[in-house]
Structures are given as C-alpha cells and as structure tokens.
Amino acid sequence: MTLIRRNFVAGAALAGSALAAPAVVRAQSKAVFNWKMTSAYAKGAPFYMDGPGSATDLAKRIREMSDGRLNIQVFGAGELIPAFEGFDAVRAGTVEMNHANSYFWTGKTFAAQYFTAVPFGMNFQGMNGWFYDGGGLDLWNEVYEPFGMVAMPCGNTGVQMTGWFKKEINSVADLKGLKMRIPGLAGKVYANLGVDVKVLPGGEIFPALERGVIDAAEFVGPYQDRRLGLHKAAKFYYTTGWHEPATVSELLINKAAWGKLPKDLQAIVQNAAAACNVISEGWCQRNNSEAMEDLIKNQGVIARPLPDAVIKALRSETDKVLAEAVTKDPLTKKVHESYMAFKTQYDRWSEVSEEAYHIKVRG
Numbered sequence: 001m002t003l004i005r006r007n008f009v010a011g012a013a014l015a016g017s018a019l020a021a022p023a024v025v026r027a028q029s030k031a032v033f034n035w036k037m038t039s040a041y042a043k044g045a046p047f048y049m050d051g052p053g054s055a056t057d058l059a060k061r062i063r064e065m066s067d068g069r070l071n072i073q074v075f076g077a078g079e080l081i082p083a084f085e086g087f088d089a090v091r092a093g094t095v096e097m098n099h100a101n102s103y104f105w106t107g108k109t110f111a112a113q114y115f116t117a118v119p120f121g122m123n124f125q126g127m128n129g130w131f132y133d134g135g136g137l138d139l140w141n142e143v144y145e146p147f148g149m150v151a152m153p154c155g156n157t158g159v160q161m162t163g164w165f166k167k168e169i170n171s172v173a174d175l176k177g178l179k180m181r182i183p184g185l186a187g188k189v190y191a192n193l194g195v196d197v198k199v200l201p202g203g204e205i206f207p208a209l210e211r212g213v214i215d216a217a218e219f220v221g222p223y224q225d226r227r228l229g230l231h232k233a234a235k236f237y238y239t240t241g242w243h244e245p246a247t248v249s250e251l252l253i254n255k256a257a258w259g260k261l262p263k264d265l266q267a268i269v270q271n272a273a274a275a276c277n278v279i280s281e282g283w284c285q286r287n288n289s290e291a292m293e294d295l296i297k298n299q300g301v302i303a304r305p306l307p308d309a310v311i312k313a314l315r316s317e318t319d320k321v322l323a324e325a326v327t328k329d330p331l332t333k334k335v336h337e338s339y340m341a342f343k344t345q346y347d348r349w350s351e352v353s354e355e356a357y358h359i360k361v362r363g
C-alpha cells in the first residue's frame with residue numbers, strides 16, 4: 001500500500017500525459033526476484049556466513065531495502081554445491097550469486113588474485129581507494145566479462161595472520177618440506193621456498209592440522225582461527241600476514257541475472273555490498289583484538305612476527321612470482337600495472353598519513 005500511495009502522489013504532481021510514467025514504474029516494482037547465493041564457507045561461519053556484514057546479513061539488508069522484491073536464499077559450503085564451485089555455478093547460472101574470495105579462481109583467470117589480496121600489497125583503506133575510485137572495480141568486471149559475471153567487494157577481514165605452525169620458524173630453511181594450508185598467490189610463493197602447499201576449505205583445517213596431515217595453516221585471524229580450534233593443534237602463531245594484508249570478500253553475480261534487475265535493485269545490491277564491506281571490517285577489528293588477547297593470555301599461544309630474513313625471502317619470491325605472471329597474460333599485466341601504480345601513490349600518502357600517525361604520533 002505504501003508503494004502505491006507514493007507512486008500516486010508522485011503521479012499527481014505530474015501534469016497530463018506524464019501520469020503514465022508512474023504506472024510503468026509501479027508495474028516494474030512489483031516484480032519479485034528469488035535468487036540463490038552460495039558460499040565458500042560453511043553455514044554459521046562467523047564473518048563469512050554469520051554476523052554483521054556476512055553473506056546472511058547482506059541478503060537480509062537487500063531484502064529489507066527492497067521491501068522483499070529481491071529475496072536471496074543463502075547456502076553455506078556443501079549445502080547446494082561444494083565450497084570451491086561457486087565460480088562455475090554462477091557462470092552456468094545455476095545460482096545467481098556466490099560469496100567467497102576471488103583468489104579461489106586464479107586457476108580460471110590469474111588476475112582474480114588482485115581483487116582479494118596481493119602479498120605485500122595494500123591494506124583495507126588502499127584497496128577501497130583502488131576499487132571505488134582508482135579503477136579497480138572496473139578492472140574486476142573486465143576480468144570476469146568473458147565468463148559472463150560481475151563482481152564487487154562485500155567484506156574485508158583487514159590484515160590476516162601469517163598462521164599456525166607446529167614448530168618454530170627461525171629461518172627460510174625451516175619452511176622446506178613443511179605441509180601447509182594456504183590458498184592463492186601466497187601458496188605459490190611458499191611453494192617456491194619448498195613448502196608443500198595444500199588448499200583446504202575452512203572446516204577441514206583443524207582436523208588436518210591436529211592429525212599431522214599438515215604442519216602449518218593459515219586461515220583468517222584470531223577470532224575465526226580460535227573458533228576452528230587451530231590453537232589447540234599448533235602453538236606458534238605467526239602474526240602480521242604478509243600474504244593477505246586486507247582480504248576482500250567477493251560478491252560474484254551472474255551477469256545475465258544482474259541485467260534483469262531493475263536499476264533500483266541493482267543500486268540496493270551495490271549499496272548493501274559496500275555497507276557490508278565496511279561493517280564486516282569493523283566486526284573484525286573488535287573481535288580480533290579480544291581474541292588475540294585471550295589466545296596469548298589464556299590459551300598458551302606464542303604469538304610473534306616471522307623473522308626478518310624470512311619476510312625478506314617471501315618478499316623477493318613474491319616479486320618473482322608476480323613478474324612471471326604478468327608475462328603470461330595481458331589482462332594480468334593490465335590489472336597488475338593499475339594495482340601497483342595505485343599502490344605506489346597510496347604508499348607515499350600513507351607514509352605521511354595513516355602510518356605516520358600509528359608509528360610517530362600515537363605513541
């Protein structure tokens with residue numbers, strides 16, 4: 001009723017033949033879209049599936065803002081499809097949306113890595129600058145154009161942790177032969193330094209680490225890692241995540257389905273995703289700070305950064321992996337150049353703004 005009254009009032013303000021316009025708008029407004037969204041993460045997983053800014057929260061916000069005209073049913077990993085099959089499902093139109101991280105799709109298109117996290121790359125603020133105002137979002141859609149999909153950021157963990165290790169890492173040599181769960185480009189970097197890399201969905205990490213199937217694992221950060229119980233399977237928690245300085249959650253959408261949404265519903269999806277991008281990051285700041293304190297004080301976890309020499313080797317290997325990737329694919333080169341140009345400028349700014357504040361001013 002509210003909708004009809006609003007359109008009637010809007011129509012009354014118009015003169016003569018213009019009265020026809022609100023009727024068209026009203027007819028279009030009545031269309032209800034029932035969509036499915038899958039996830040790479042299990043039902044109930046904090047941040048990804050549950051809580052402020054999660055996939056479930058995103059669907060709720062869209063439903064409320066659209067007054068029920070866009071209903072998105074959310075499925076955790078394994079409920080409708082396995083964890084890492086979202087790309088193919090959205091591409092085929094089996095589901096309209098998938099909620100995950102684009103770096104799971106580097107086997108389909110390497111450039112997808114840049115839209116999740118680049119090792120030694122930009123933080124949350126820098127990534128948002130690149131996406132929303134530096135051409136990053138347009139490039140993301142250009143990369144997915146051949147697959148008939150569009151994407152946008154809809155969450156961010158902030159800087160992740162290097163991860164859990166059963167044994168201390170004192171030198172690069174300690175990485176050799178280590179079996180480690182780590183996805184994305186960072187996995188390639190570790191592999192070049194002798195690590196035996198495994199890609200496991202979140203739910204499989206703890207049993208693998210506990211049973212010794214793997215010797216080390218990265219997942220997200222203190223809150224989510226604690227929830228998986230990773231601190232019960234390994235005591236050494238290496239901190240600042242060189243590999244994922246601000247991990248972006250991806251909202252992946254079938255382009256044909258997207259094209260069928262009226263403009264107002266598209267705007268609702270875009271704005272709900274942007275809201276979740278910020279809200280989820282805030283959630284991480286609060287929960288990680290509490291969980292980190294608990295892990296150190298109450299759980300016997302030994303938290304420390306990786307030794308400088310190891311960081312240096314990882315950085316040098318990352319540069320090599322990226323340099324090689326850009327020679328193999330023109331689109332990766334294009335995305336790489338855009339990302340790095342933005343990063344160079346952002347780094348200079350950050351040095352005298354955010355970083356300077358933390359290091360020199362705050363005390």
Ligand code: CA
Nearest residue numbers: 160218219220
């Ligand atoms: Ca991670």
